[in-house]
Amino acid sequence: MWRTALLVSMLALGLAAADDLGLNRRSAVTFQAPELSSVHRGTASTVPLQFRIASGFHINSNQPKQEYLKKTELKLDPPTDIVIEKITYPEAQELSFAFAPEEKLSVYSGNFSIQVTVRPLQSVLPANYAVHGRLNYQACDKAACYPPKQLPVSFEVKVVKSAPGIKRNPAQSPHAHS
Amino acid sequence: MKRDPIVLLVVAVVISLMLVFGIQKTRHRPQHSGEKLEGQPAPDFSLSALDGKTLKLSDFHGKAVLLNFWATWCEPCKVEMPWFVDLQAKYRPQGLQVLGVAMDDASPKEISEFAKKMGVNYPIVIGKEAVGDEYGGIPYLPSTFYISRDGKVLERRFGLVSRSEIEADIQKALATPGQVAQK
Numbered sequence: 001m002w003r004t005a006l007l008v009s010m011l012a013l014g015l016a017a018a019d020d021l022g023l024n025r026r027s028a029v030t031f032q033a034p035e036l037s038s039v040h041r042g043t044a045s046t047v048p049l050q051f052r053i054a055s056g057f058h059i060n061s062n063q064p065k066q067e068y069l070k071k072t073e074l075k076l077d078p079p080t081d082i083v084i085e086k087i088t089y090p091e092a093q094e095l096s097f098a099f100a101p102e103e104k105l106s107v108y109s110g111n112f113s114i115q116v117t118v119r120p121l122q123s124v125l126p127a128n129y130a131v132h133g134r135l136n137y138q139a140c141d142k143a144a145c146y147p148p149k150q151l152p153v154s155f156e157v158k159v160v161k162s163a164p165g166i167k168r169n170p171a172q173s174p175h176a177h178s
Numbered sequence: 179m180k181r182d183p184i185v186l187l188v189v190a191v192v193i194s195l196m197l198v199f200g201i202q203k204t205r206h207r208p209q210h211s212g213e214k215l216e217g218q219p220a221p222d223f224s225l226s227a228l229d230g231k232t233l234k235l236s237d238f239h240g241k242a243v244l245l246n247f248w249a250t251w252c253e254p255c256k257v258e259m260p261w262f263v264d265l266q267a268k269y270r271p272q273g274l275q276v277l278g279v280a281m282d283d284a285s286p287k288e289i290s291e292f293a294k295k296m297g298v299n300y301p302i303v304i305g306k307e308a309v310g311d312e313y314g315g316i317p318y319l320p321s322t323f324y325i326s327r328d329g330k331v332l333e334r335r336f337g338l339v340s341r342s343e344i345e346a347d348i349q350k351a352l353a354t355p356g357q358v359a360q361k
Contacts, residue, residue, distance in 0.1 A: 066253075068250040068251055068284070068288075068292060069251055069253070070251045097253070099253060099257050100253060100254075100256070100257055103253075105253065138251055140252075140253060140254070141337075143254055143337035143339075144252075144254055144319060144320065144336065144337035145249070145251065145252040145253065145254060145255070145319050146317070146318045146319075147249075147281075147318075147319075148251070148283070
């Protein structure tokens with residue numbers, strides 16, 4: 001029985017310690033890597049990137065109303081021949097907080113998604129390509145703000161041959177005769 | 179003596195709960211190295227003010243100092259600043275000195291413009307992380323330290339607190355013994 005009691009204590013302690021470490025080390029925003037997306041050469045495709053903001057926190061949107069606030073911004077460093085055509089941010093929430101109830105802030109909270117439009121050039125070889133980058137954000141809770149942070153972001157795209165019917169460069173296409 | 183298994187289990191659960199709550203209580207406090215800063219001499223520093231001059235904390239020895247770490251990107255900090263302006267005016271004759279430390283990556287010009295816009299009537303210095311570390315680390319803003327007339331840390335407050343709490347801390351700092359400042 002002593003063993004059971006000891007085991008119960010150790011388990012509870014372990015859980016508490018693990019939770020504690022998690023809280024201290026985790027950032028206010030986490031990134032959920034998307035599943036591998038297939039994209040056709042020469043064609044623009046959208047890859048949705050999912051982020052989660054921890055409960056009780058908010059971050060500024062990509063277009064905060066107040067000039068001094070740090071905007072949330074995704075910076076990507078794609079491989080050569082993979083073009084990032086567009087980054088689309090979600091619609092912001094207009095919220096007021098206890099620290100300034102008369103003021104509306106343009107923020108994200110909870111889960112949000114950033115749409116990344118990628119277009120592999122026609123010249124790129126079909127293969128998997130990793131796109132690395134970072135999400136710049138600055139989080140606050142109801143009473144305090146945390147220093148600006150950079151969350152590493154990466155996702156993979158599987159480049160496949162051009163979709164049928166796409167003939168951007170007919171002279172080099174094996175299907176040019178059709 | 180025969181050990182009752184139920185009693186043992188209850189004891190184990192109680193001990194576990196106490197430990198878990200202990201850990202949780204600890205983690206809800208800011209994680210710094212300077213847990214015992216209160217009552218200790220406030221670490222002195224020498225930082226550039228917005229007017230280009232160098233200010234030292236020790237320049238204000240004899241005054242009750244409200245040392246406020248803030249940043250332009252911190253919305254709750256903006257809530258406190260007008261209070262500091264009022265309280266600085268109200269308690270200046272009694273020896274209060276509010277001192278802002280901008281923990282910002284904005285340029286001094288931007289910080290200066292921001293401070294002007296906020297009507298700040300107290301000096302602001304450009305902060306350095308090392309100074310924050312001296313104060314046990316500044317994990318988030320606003321963070322405010324109340325320093326007695328004889329240069330010791332009386333209180334520190336993390337996050338936005340009410341004006342009445344700020345005023346109470348100021349009065350506590352002003353009530354400390356020490357030489358009356360001549361500045």
